[in-house]
Amino acid sequence: SAVISQKPSRDICQRGTSLTIQCQVDSQVTMMFWYRQQPGQSLTLIATANQGSEATYESGFVIDKFPISRPNLTFSTLTVSNMSPEDSSIYLCSVAGAALKTQYFGPGTRLLVL
Amino acid sequence: SQQGEEDPQALSIQEGENATMNCSYKTSINNLQWYRQNSGRGLVHLILIRSNEREKHSGRLRVTLDTSKKSSSLLITASRAADTASYFCATVPISYNTDKLIFGTGTRLQVFP
Numbered sequence: 001s002a003v004i005s006q007k008p009s010r011d012i013c014q015r016g017t018s019l020t021i022q023c024q025v026d027s028q029v030t031m032m033f034w035y036r037q038q039p040g041q042s043l044t045l046i047a048t049a050n051q052g053s054e055a056t057y058e059s060g061f062v063i064d065k066f067p068i069s070r071p072n073l074t075f076s077t078l079t080v081s082n083m084s085p086e087d088s089s090i091y092l093c094s095v096a097g098a099a100l101k102t103q104y105f106g107p108g109t110r111l112l113v114l
Numbered sequence: 115s116q117q118g119e120e121d122p123q124a125l126s127i128q129e130g131e132n133a134t135m136n137c138s139y140k141t142s143i144n145n146l147q148w149y150r151q152n153s154g155r156g157l158v159h160l161i162l163i164r165s166n167e168r169e170k171h172s173g174r175l176r177v178t179l180d181t182s183k184k185s186s187s188l189l190i191t192a193s194r195a196a197d198t199a200s201y202f203c204a205t206v207p208i209s210y211n212t213d214k215l216i217f218g219t220g221t222r223l224q225v226f227p
Contacts, residue, residue, distance in 0.1 A: 042117065042219050044217070045214055
C-alpha cells in the first residue's frame, strides 16, 4: 500500500493568484497523477507527473495553467495558476506502479476561489 | 468524452437493505475498479475486477463485469449507515499504456438508520 499526504488540505484564494499543492508519498512510486473534482462532479485526470521530464497533460489542460513538478519518485506539486472561481474544486493526487496492486489517492486539497 | 456513466445518480435506502449501482463504459478495458468517497474526501479503493473475470466478492461487496455490454454492477449487501458515500467506477482502457483511470459519473448512496 501507499500513504499519501497533500498540503494544504484546503485554501481560500483570491482570483488572479496562484496556489501550489504538494503531494508526498511514503514510498517510491512509478506513476503519479493529478485529478480535479469540480463540485458535485466526478474526477477528471489533469495530467501524469513524470519524474525527470515534463508532465503529460490530458485534453483540455495545459501546462501554463497547471504547471507540475516531480523532482523525485516520492513527491510532486501541482500549481493552479491565475485562478478564477471556475477553478474551485478538490484536487487529488494519486499513485500507481508495479509494486502497488491498485491506485492510491491522497486526501485531496479543497480549493475555493473568490 | 470517455467518461463512463453510472446509475442511479442517487440512491436512498434503509439499513439492512441491499444497494445496487451500475456502471457503463465506452472502450475496451484492462480492468474496472470501484472506489468510495466520503463527503468530498480522498478515494478509497474497494475492489478491482479484471477484464477476464465476470464476478468478484469482497466482504459485503459483489461486483460483476459484462465486457460484451461494457457494464459493471456493484452490490452492497446488508447496508449500514456507514456505507453512506459516493461510489465511482473507474476503468483502465486497453488503449492506455499507463495506469491512468477514467472515472464514471458516480452514485451518491444514502443509507438511513
